[in-house]
Amino acid sequence: MVKNISIKKENFRIMSNFLLKYKEFILLTIIVILLVLNIMNSRAIRTDVKQYQKRFDYIQSEINSLKKKNEAIDTKLSENYQKINVVDSKIEVVDKNIKIVKKNTDEKVGNVDTFKPNELELFFTNRYK
Numbered sequence: 001m002v003k004n005i006s007i008k009k010e011n012f013r014i015m016s017n018f019l020l021k022y023k024e025f026i027l028l029t030i031i032v033i034l035l036v037l038n039i040m041n042s043r044a045i046r047t048d049v050k051q052y053q054k055r056f057d058y059i060q061s062e063i064n065s066l067k068k069k070n071e072a073i074d075t076k077l078s079e080n081y082q083k084i085n086v087v088d089s090k091i092e093v094v095d096k097n098i099k100i101v102k103k104n105t106d107e108k109v110g111n112v113d114t115f116k117p118n119e120l121e122l123f124f125t126n127r128y129k
Helices: 002-021 023-114 117-127
Strands: none
């Protein structure tokens, strides 16, 4: 058992001497390994950025397409508003004509009410000659 402990102590001394002797080399190796891993990971990140850039470009093209469609719809809307305004003005003219005809008809109906029977008979006979 004593022999086993002495072997362990000897191994420990050898390991300690090795670490002291090559401490700088070991640290430098660890740093190089970490640097290589960092470079590899950064390339993967750049690849992801390219994918996102492609997605952004696609979305931008879709937005441009929708803007063009929206402009076409706006043009049609303005054309339809103009047509509606024309129709509205025609309707206003027809409404005015209807009011004039209605007023004239009301005057004639009112005048017929004031006719005496002889005048009424004369009115119809003259009208249908």
